[in-house]
Amino acid sequence: KASAQNMAKAMDQLLAQAEQCIIGYQIDQLQQWAGEQRFALERSALLDSEAVAEQAEILDNCLDCIRTENSDYQVPIHNILHEDAQRLHRRDEEFQQELRALGKAFAAESNDIVGKAKAKVQQTQNAFEEKEWDRLDNSLRDVMLKHAQLHHGAGVVDGFAELWVHGDFHTNL
16 A cells, blocks of 8 residues: 555656646747747837838928928919909909999989989979969059059059058969
């Protein structure tokens, strides 16, 4: 029994040593794999940083080109904008001159129309006044005739006074 126990202990020890050897081998393999992975990652990071640096340089060059082209176009653009502003100003002045000319033409036409209308109104007023004066003259002649008929030897002043008292003048005045 003792030898079986010794043998069992020896087997346990041998198995433990074998496990230790296997674990050691696996640790070595894992460390080797981790080192390879670290190396691959470091190399990848180096390549990425080189690519990023190259891209940054390319972007800087592109920005420089864009700034150069932009500055090259600024002067022509400014000149074009200035010319457009001048052209717009000239067109505004021409438009204002056209409006003034139209205004003068309409004013002249309006003055002509107003002058004709004024002459027609004046003519109508003169004709109306002429008729009214003729009517007043006829009315006064009628009054004078009545006065002469009423007046039998009395003076002209008495005849007018009598017409005034009777109210014959009031309707005509």
